[in-house]
Amino acid sequence: MTDASAHLDRARELLAAHPVVDGHNDLPWALREKAGYDLDRLDVAADQTGSLHTDLARLRAGGVGAQFWSVYVRSSMAGDDAVSATLEQIDCVRQLIDRHPAELRRALTADDMEAARAEGRIASLMGAEGGHSIHNSLATLRALGTLGVRYMTLTHNDNIAWADSATDEPGVGGLSAFGREVVREMNRIGMLVDLSHVAATTMRDALDTTEAPVLFSHSSARAVCDHPRNIPDEVLERLPANGGVAMATFVPKFVLQAAVDWTAAADDNMRAHGFHHLDTTEEAMKVHAAFAETRPIPVATAATVADHLDHMREVAGIDHIGIGGDYDGTAFTPEGLEDVAGYPNLIAELLARGWSDTDLAKLTWQNAVRVLRAAEDVSRELAATRGPSNATLAQLDG
Template sequence: MADAELLAEALDLLAEYPIVDGHNDLPWALREQVRYDLNRRDIAEDQRDHLHTDLARLRAGGVGAQFWSVYVPSTVSRLAGQDAVTATLEQVDFVHALVARYPEQLRLALTADDMEAARAEGRIASLMGAEGGHSISNSLAALRALFTLGVRYMTLTHNDNNDWADSATDEPKAGGLTRFGEEVVREMNRLGMLVDLSHVSPDTMRAALRVTSAPVIFSHSSSRAVCDHVRNVPDDVLAGLPANGGVAMATFVPKFILTEAVAWTERADENMVAHGFHPLDLSAAGLAVQSAFEAANPRPVATEATVADHLDHMREVAGIDHVGLGGDYDGTAFTPQGLEDVAGYPNLVAELLRRGWSRDDVAKLTWRNALRVLRDAESVARGMSEAPPSIATIDQLDG
């Protein structure tokens, strides 16, 4: 089948089974760029000079449901403790404002039924995921408050350990999860909040899978066997997803998916630090430093085929019912060729069709798997509805 025919088939498929994307950092990008002022950065207009995301490109990409990341950095020098909780609430507030500003395009989704209703209405279901357990500052009451406000997953860590869970990019401290960390997982199950295992260490992944009674997600992580980066998922964990029912949502971040990009990124990060910036700084000044480094040191380029390689392997190990997509748009400085922004998803779908993925396979990847996982988490929560909220504290369990 010719490339144009594959792309046409991809677009037709996405019209029926649109993309559920597990992770988009637009809220933080707009906080950093314009302090949430949508009059200055109106996503109803073309924002390709500033962002990976706007409404027209979401439509062009066939996105039907988006988990907006209500992310705050875990780096202690920036936001920690109650400051992290406050900043997370500001992120949540912004997503509510975003949905209210564009009611014909976006619909707040709190349940799987809401996702289906948004699809039927031709609107983009807008869900929220908190990125990092530091956002609750060791408080199960704060966790419950986030759920009440609409947050439907929480990544157990970000780039740093917290007091109860180990991150993939920090030195192990808890050995996975502490007793309080296990209580966090159980309380998330009781609420119906998805446990997100992106960013956590392999031991934390395994501990969470042991404790949870509901399916987990990896909102934006790819295969460690294909690209040996600590942010990716080892095969033994992928192989455990069928028993759990969870979904690993492949990310598009080049430094996580392309082996050649790993060493290049280490050098680029060292350059950022030498210029006084955190490696993840996406401010205009930070991006300028990154761009100058890239001009002098051309970066290895990932493509939609690179992502497809990960998805092929993840499907082989975990099964077709346990894969999804989490692009991490507006949370990364670089994106793959063919997947430059949120309009690129049809290119990936076309590549998968070229490789022999069936229409049913792709429908599971794009829509059905993520919908099922949220519905299953809701079912587990209903089964735990008689259980009282946990009043445990970290001092009681880990002190």
């Protein structure tokens, strides 16, 4: 047996005991875009290779034990339209869980995650991607929490009224007064503050405000790949004091510098053909494929992602890193990490680099479970002394 085969066998053994908690999967949005939520048409109980990055068999093959399903809606959606679309996304996740009770278990707490693991089911949690989903309403934030949303990414690709995005021009300079109130209310209700997609100024303001550990559900290291979606070292250095977790993503345009440059040109090409640059419909993918024929895509690999994890472990420490693949939310994936069955290849790469079983158990399972449990503990403490906030954007930022 070769070393590579031995590492892969060992990776699968490790994942059987300490499965992956993945921080971000956009399957609900893919089901909306490709099938209009027709779960018979795109049935994840069947092999969806070629249509989706995700199905139940490949989740099993990948050693996934818990998944934060993203209930993302585009930041071009605004107001009540964004809220309604988010509710539709939540409903999609609930339908998936109800259709596949032998495979998926609804999870709201760290204890639920552990129970799912003991039962051999995949703990299914939800994360909202972008504060536009609450339409500047703390009551709507609380409603999402009641429906089971366990983190909210403060922005997506565009600024909102109270927070700056990493991929937009500076607006309020990080978090506004209302933005800080959103963070405090998230702490009170036990919803994790997700700092993927936000500007570095927003990251710092959130860390200055929060009383609970934060999450980066799908972001890698800016020192390894200089993209604004990645985390600067000075922010990674703050995670030990905060207790949070940064979950490295697999998206080539965030992890490989050559892919950053290629993607900028590919996005321009998509827009020139009348498509949103994040569109993954069949027609949009044909445009991507035609562009790639004339300009080959730079290839990221499992080793590319491992480079980020090595750096993040060095800067933030082993207790503060995790994995957030962003499957079904990206047109391209790394070699060896083509879909959700690929996690063993990443773990095998880390084993080859000398990562210990103890370190890998923290990376895949323990860190994420600990952070959710810590948010629950903070919520109980705050709820005993602080009632719901009814502050408004106009009151605090007007």
